[in-house]
Amino acid sequence: MKRLAAVVALLGLATATACSSGSTNKSSSGGGGGLFTTIDVNRPGLDASAPANPYNPKGNSFSGFNAMRIAWVKNHLTDPNQALPGIAASWEIAPDNSAITLKLQPNAKWSDGKPVTAEDVKMSIGIAYTQGSTAFSVTPGAAGAAAEVTVVDPQTLKITQDMANPSPKFARGVLDTAVLPAHVWSGVLPADFWDKLKAARGEGADAEKARAEITTLGQKVLTFAPPKDVSAGPFVLERVNPGEALLVKNKNFYNAANVAPAQVKFLNYTGNEQIWNYLTAGKLDSSGFVAAPTDVMNRIKAAPGSEVIKGYSPVAVSMAFNQSKKPYDNVHVRRGLAYLIDRDQVTKVASPEGGTPAITTSGIHQKAAQAWIPDTLPKLEPYKPDVAKAEAEFKDAGLTKKDGKWLLADGKAWKVSMHAPAGFSDWLSAQENIKSQLIKAGVDAEVVTTTDYPLYLEELAAGKYDVGFWLMALGPAPYDIFQRLYGASNGWTNVAGKIEHSPAGKNGNWMGDPEQIEVDGAKINPGELTGKLNSATEDQAKPIMAQLATAANQDLPVIQLWDYVNNQFVNNSRFTGWPHDDEILRLGTGVLASGVWIQLGMVKSKQ
Amino acid sequence: MMIIIRRLAGHLARGFVMILVVATISFFIINNIPGDPMAARYEKLIEGGMAPEAAAQAVKVLYGFQPTGTLWQQYSDFMGGLLHFDLGVSVSRPGTPVLDVLTEAAKWTVLPVLVGTLLSFLVGVVLGVYAAIKRTGKLGDALAISGSLLHGIPQYVLALLLVVIFATLIPILPADGPVDILFDPGFNAGYIGSLVEHAVLPVVTYALSAYGGWVLAMKSSVVTVLGDDFILAAELRGMKRSIVFRYIARNAILPLFTILALSLGLLLGGAVFIEKIFNYPGLGLLLIDSVNDRDYALMGGAFLLITASIIVANIVADLFYTVIDPRVRSGEDAT
Numbered sequence: 001m002k003r004l005a006a007v008v009a010l011l012g013l014a015t016a017t018a019c020s021s022g023s024t025n026k027s028s029s030g031g032g033g034g035l036f037t038t039i040d041v042n043r044p045g046l047d048a049s050a051p052a053n054p055y056n057p058k059g060n061s062f063s064g065f066n067a068m069r070i071a072w073v074k075n076h077l078t079d080p081n082q083a084l085p086g087i088a089a090s091w092e093i094a095p096d097n098s099a100i101t102l103k104l105q106p107n108a109k110w111s112d113g114k115p116v117t118a119e120d121v122k123m124s125i126g127i128a129y130t131q132g133s134t135a136f137s138v139t140p141g142a143a144g145a146a147a148e149v150t151v152v153d154p155q156t157l158k159i160t161q162d163m164a165n166p167s168p169k170f171a172r173g174v175l176d177t178a179v180l181p182a183h184v185w186s187g188v189l190p191a192d193f194w195d196k197l198k199a200a201r202g203e204g205a206d207a208e209k210a211r212a213e214i215t216t217l218g219q220k221v222l223t224f225a226p227p228k229d230v231s232a233g234p235f236v237l238e239r240v241n242p243g244e245a246l247l248v249k250n251k252n253f254y255n256a257a258n259v260a261p262a263q264v265k266f267l268n269y270t271g272n273e274q275i276w277n278y279l280t281a282g283k284l285d286s287s288g289f290v291a292a293p294t295d296v297m298n299r300i301k302a303a304p305g306s307e308v309i310k311g312y313s314p315v316a317v318s319m320a321f322n323q324s325k326k327p328y329d330n331v332h333v334r335r336g337l338a339y340l341i342d343r344d345q346v347t348k349v350a351s352p353e354g355g356t357p358a359i360t361t362s363g364i365h366q367k368a369a370q371a372w373i374p375d376t377l378p379k380l381e382p383y384k385p386d387v388a389k390a391e392a393e394f395k396d397a398g399l400t401k402k403d404g405k406w407l408l409a410d411g412k413a414w415k416v417s418m419h420a421p422a423g424f425s426d427w428l429s430a431q432e433n434i435k436s437q438l439i440k441a442g443v444d445a446e447v448v449t450t451t452d453y454p455l456y457l458e459e460l461a462a463g464k465y466d467v468g469f470w471l472m473a474l475g476p477a478p479y480d481i482f483q484r485l486y487g488a489s490n491g492w493t494n495v496a497g498k499i500e501h502s503p504a505g506k507n508g509n510w511m512g513d514p515e516q517i518e519v520d521g522a523k524i525n526p527g528e529l530t531g532k533l534n535s536a537t538e539d540q541a542k543p544i545m546a547q548l549a550t551a552a553n554q555d556l557p558v559i560q561l562w563d564y565v566n567n568q569f570v571n572n573s574r575f576t577g578w579p580h581d582d583e584i585l586r587l588g589t590g591v592l593a594s595g596v597w598i599q600l601g602m603v604k605s606k607q
Numbered sequence: 608m609m610i611i612i613r614r615l616a617g618h619l620a621r622g623f624v625m626i627l628v629v630a631t632i633s634f635f636i637i638n639n640i641p642g643d644p645m646a647a648r649y650e651k652l653i654e655g656g657m658a659p660e661a662a663a664q665a666v667k668v669l670y671g672f673q674p675t676g677t678l679w680q681q682y683s684d685f686m687g688g689l690l691h692f693d694l695g696v697s698v699s700r701p702g703t704p705v706l707d708v709l710t711e712a713a714k715w716t717v718l719p720v721l722v723g724t725l726l727s728f729l730v731g732v733v734l735g736v737y738a739a740i741k742r743t744g745k746l747g748d749a750l751a752i753s754g755s756l757l758h759g760i761p762q763y764v765l766a767l768l769l770v771v772i773f774a775t776l777i778p779i780l781p782a783d784g785p786v787d788i789l790f791d792p793g794f795n796a797g798y799i800g801s802l803v804e805h806a807v808l809p810v811v812t813y814a815l816s817a818y819g820g821w822v823l824a825m826k827s828s829v830v831t832v833l834g835d836d837f838i839l840a841a842e843l844r845g846m847k848r849s850i851v852f853r854y855i856a857r858n859a860i861l862p863l864f865t866i867l868a869l870s871l872g873l874l875l876g877g878a879v880f881i882e883k884i885f886n887y888p889g890l891g892l893l894l895i896d897s898v899n900d901r902d903y904a905l906m907g908g909a910f911l912l913i914t915a916s917i918i919v920a921n922i923v924a925d926l927f928y929t930v931i932d933p934r935v936r937s938g939e940d941a942t
Binding site (some may be wrong): 035042045046047048049050056057058130131132133134137138139142143169173215216218219222223239240241242243244245246263265267268269270271274278281283314315451452453454455457458459461471474476477479480483487494586588589590 | 641642643644647650652653654655656657659660661662663664665667671672701702703707708711715775778783784785786787788789792805883886888892899901
């Protein structure tokens with residue numbers, strides 16, 4: 001017993017020693033303007049050996065912190081080209097969208113002291129071509145692709161749009177481009193890159209070969225590892241271990257005087273539970289959107305200094321039908337189900353904090369809908385829960401009710417089989433709730449869980465499911481919004497700007513809408529209308545969107561369940577000044593908004 | 608000596624063949640796992656606001672790292688690479704050699720699992736002997752009960768319990784990764800202190816969860832040996848207590864060495880729950896991530912590493928047995 005006590009005492013001593021030596025050093029290293037702690041919600045799992053490369057999926061390049069873009073595109077409801085200044089201090093867009101002229105920050109420097117020039121931006125655009133980007137694409141006929149990149153002077157660039165297939169979001173595509181130091185990266189691109197690019201944008205075998213070469217070059221870009229991080233952002237990468245990444249203030253940053261933190265620490269996480277724990281413990285100064293159940297959300301809110309900022313997230317979730325399967329080919333069945341499902345209840349159960357019940361099915365997030373189609377929205381059928389209307393629709397579809405249960409038109413049993421991937425807790429909760437509601441109304445239902453998301457998507461695309469959940473309304477650009485309903489998953493593919501339709505079950509068409517549907521007595525082709533949105537101006541887009549929203553509302557390829565809410569978690573204990581403006585809570589693909597807020601001087605250290 | 612060398616040669620030849628067989632089986636299983644990782648990646652990009660065409664091109668570039676050609680061509684490339692210790696490149700960590708990814712992760716697995724295993728073995732064996740000798744007393748009962756209890760608690764429950772107690776209620780130990788980034792890496796007190804501090808909870812979790820098994824196994828083994836005739840004979844011959852105890856310990860511990868060797872072989876499989884809960888980015892988590900990402904090369908490499916380590920552990924256990932148990936050596940001589 002004495003020996004056991006001695007072992008325990010030794011262990012305790014070792015622990016205490018370790019704790020004390022760690023904390024002493026810790027406090028001495030974290031001084032200066034304060035340590036800002038955050039996570040990269042876009043990428044779980046830090047990789048200590050990954051390069052500081054913004055294109056590498058595991059790269060230790062944190063957009064907004066040690067990675068800069070030309071500008072930071074906003075989450076505007078209707079204008080995709082609005083942005084906050086980044087490496088470009090200002091820009092001018094031609095009235096017909098044919099060109100954008102960028103003026104760089106006059107004092108912009110890399111962390112190694114070299115100035116940021118227009119040549120850096122041009123090279124970065126070259127790199128962007130190898131990865132695929134909206135504006136810098138080698139895909140033939142891609143809408144909104146750039147035609148020429150011209151360095152006007154060391155501080156000015158002009159980029160023109162290929163007006164053969166213009167897009168109103170061309171400027172957004174340009175502005176949302178990562179800026180890299182040419183003196184570090186230029187060796188990645190071959191000397192004849194721009195000639196190769198010109199060839200790739202043509203037609204024929206040579207163009208095909210050039211495109212393949214550029215795609216191969218993309219792999220070289222992905223793996224490129226700069227010897228050390230050279231950043232034009234407010235921070236530069238100091239070191240990474242598998243649990244954390246440390247960034248220190250870049251003294252050469254053009255707005256360094258207004259950057260509050262001296263250091264930034266990114267914490268690793270492997271799942272949402274860890275983020276919840278960090279937030280509950282008040283460890284994070286800021287975190288992007290992460291889904292959390294109500295009890296967890298309440299614990300997070302109760303943490304000292306904790307604040308949840310709610311904003312617009314251009315994403316909605318829907319219950320999508322495979323119309324190749326009976327009885328979902330019948331619009332009356334889909335409508336009947338829409339009348340049976342209480343979306344308020346579903347949202348309350350599945351996503352009370354992260355969603356608002358869809359006011360109806362329009363194919364578009366309700367907040368964006370109010371801005372784009374304010375006159376059409378009130379005219380849409382709201383599909384409020386109404387059992388009588390549901391029964392009438394089912395009867396119109398030829399369904400029969402026997403012993404309190406709805407049967408198919410041929411008298412066979414009918415079971416609504418809903419699929420969702422394991423781990424998508426909000427989707428599964430929603431489906432369980434819908435199942436209860438349907439069973440109560442006499443419609444047999446079941447929830448089937450798929451092992452993971454890759455398998456779910458494969459089986460969904462293969463048409464194996466009757467009903468699945470589907471993300472939709474992915475804005476802010478109108479084409480991006482509606483292509484989720486009337487794009488490849490429903491048979492319409494955009495090949496070189498030309499819309500082609502594949503029959504149900506072919507080429508990934510699992511929704512199976514007919515090529516033409518009747519809306520208000522007239523036949524329309526929703527895929528072609530959606531394709532038009534790719535090049536339509538705001539004024540041209542509005543009537544098309546109204547027509548598509550009406551089509552989605554009448555035809556119901558999906559039932560829109562809830563619109564997501566962008567919950568940003570911040571903590572006011574150490575830093576303040578967090579913005580509450582909807583448009584800047586979400587900034588471009590993969591951008592960490594808190595880094596942008598810091599570099600613009602919005603975030604202040606709490607004294 | 609010749610016997611040991613002959614045994615080693617035989618084991619190595621068999622081990623090599625087994626690795627090739629396992630590599631072949633795992634290659635075909637892995638390459639037939641259903642799921643569309645490209646679609647999942649594409650969905651993630653457009654959910655983040657990327658335009659569909661741009662996302663499609665980005666996915667095309669990323670998955671350009673996937674091996675091409677027929678399955679048989681891929682298989683022959685894989686086996687050819689294997690003979691040169693080339694396990695291919697990762698897709699989830701584009702272009703990074705699989706071997707580098709595995710090596711990086713392995714060090715974070717080996718530290719807590721090896722220390723935890725050895726600690727639990729030492730404590731468990733000592734207390735197991737004690738529990739057997741004092742099996743009719745209260746202390747013997749208490750040790751046996753503690754062994755059963757800790758053996759019965761799932762590892763993740765134990766880990767969560769320790770996190771709640773030592774990282775949340777009485778926050779004296781970290782549970783958020785292997786080391787604090789604020790310390791300069793190197794041989795300095797702060798860094799090493801931080802490493803130790805961060806390793807305490809994972810190591811203790813592993814040790815506690817494995818301890819029960821060692822206590823119970825050792826107790827049972829000692830009780831069996833205690834009933835053997837040679838122990839009775841030794842006692843009747845009036846041998847010293849310490850010599851009798853050595854006889855008991857040496858005979859009772861033999862089966863536990865096999866289990867220990869296999870445990871050490873399995874340690875490269877990682878401890879998924881411990882790694883996940885304590886944010887320790889070891890091989891267990893890497894394997895899970897590689898499955899989620901459908902990173903076939905990484906999956907294959909991880910499976911192969913685990914297989915090879917188990918085979919090596921088996922060989923070591925067998926050779927060790929030859930050394931420590933004369934009966935095995937004489938058995939070999941007889942053949």
